Amino acid sequence: MxxxxxxxxxxxxxxxxxxxxxxxxxxxxxxxxxxxxxxxxxxSFMADGPAGSLIADFSFANYVKIWTGKIYRAIMLRSLWVSMAVTAVTVILAYPVAYFVSFNVPPNKKALWLFLITIPFWTSYLIRVFLWKVILGYNGVINSGLLSLGIIDEPLTSLNYNVQAFVITLAHAYAPFAILPIYVALEKIDRSLLEAGQDLGESRLMTFWRVTLPLSMPGVIAAILIVFIPTIGDYVTPDLIGGGKLPMIANMIQVEMLKQNHKAMGSAIAVSAMLIVAGVTLIFLLLNRRFLKGQK
Incomplete structure (x- = not known):
């Protein structure tokens, strides 16, 4: 041919x-x-020169500075801890909601419930963050309510500008992202398996623990990844809710890139953050693969 x-x-x-x-x-x-x-x-392997220029001196100097410097390590650990806390709170609160919609809501009303869950997406993410700043502020809704009820004598200063405020704001913002994949996993569970477990004498609690929860773990892992990956690089919430006092990785990249005009160092921080996310993601993907094999 x-x-x-x-x-x-x-x-x-x-x-x-x-x-x-x-x-x-x-x-x-x-x-x-x-x-x-x-x-x-x-x-990330170059060196920063004067006036934002780059020097083609390829080395690991930027990475050494990031992983050995106390400030950089502290900010990366804070970002990782905040993201893990947000993910844990979001998934723990999202699971009961998804379970209720899947098992307790009549089939003809499930679409309505899912529609209501997605209502927060109707407003801008920035507006939702501002609303939590108003709610948690010194003269915000919570302090005003506690003052009017006589529970406190003066506004609380510990509600805003701290890590706890980050967790609350981000957990609310990403709650729908966690509810939907868990709901999909619960909907795929064969109800006859649950009935068989109860017919064999298992209580509803033990049936949930031994059957429902393991079968829904792929949805839980998907929810964890969907929440964890964007929160570790969140920029708006630390800047608004934290008042710039508790920066995270994204804020540090912004300072290096734009304010300090250090493109090489900022790039190295960005690559380091991506490596952290990739490592955590790989762990959960392996767990997901294990759960999928266990279901076969």
Whole structure:
């Protein structure tokens, strides 16, 4: 077979047609996603020069400074702790809601409940953060209510500008993201398995512990990842709720990149944050794979 005939045959194949269809999207994704990531990765090994210039002195100096410097480590550990706390609170509170909708709400009303759960998406994320700043503020709703009830004599100063305020705000913002995947996992559970467990003498609590919870773990792990990944890089909440006093990784990147004009150091911090997220994500993906194997 001649080379020309071979190329014509390849050009008429389904694989070639498929590649032709997806190539514009693939090129677009590469330009918008891969290219910036590669640029940041290359910048992270350079050195910062005067007036925001970059010196092509490829080394691990930026990473050494980040992972050995007390300030950088403290901010990264704070970001990791806040993200883990937000994820734990969000998933723990989201599971009962998803369970109630899946097992207690009539089928003809489940769509309405899911619609109500998504109502927070109707407003801007920034507006929701501002609302929590008003609620938790010195003259906010909580302090005003406690003062009017006579429970406190003066407004509490511990409600805002702290890590606890971060957790509350972010848990509320990402609650729908946790409820929906858990609900989907619960809906896939065969109800006959639960009935069989109770027929064998198990209580409802033990049936939940031994059957429902393990079968819903893929949804729980998905909810954990959906909440954890964006919260560790959240920029708005620490800046507004924390008043800039408790910066996280994203705030540190902003300072290095824009205020200090240190593109190399900012890129190294960004890559370090991505490595942390990738490590945690890999752990939960392995757990998810284990649960999926256990269900077979």
């Amino acid at each position: 001649s080379s020309g005939g071979f190329l014509q045959r390849i050009g008429r194949s389904e694989a070639a047609n498929g590649l032709t269809m997806i190539s514009p999207t693939a090129i677009y994704a590469i330009l918008l996603l891969a290219a910036p990531l590669v640029t940041v990765f290359v910048y």
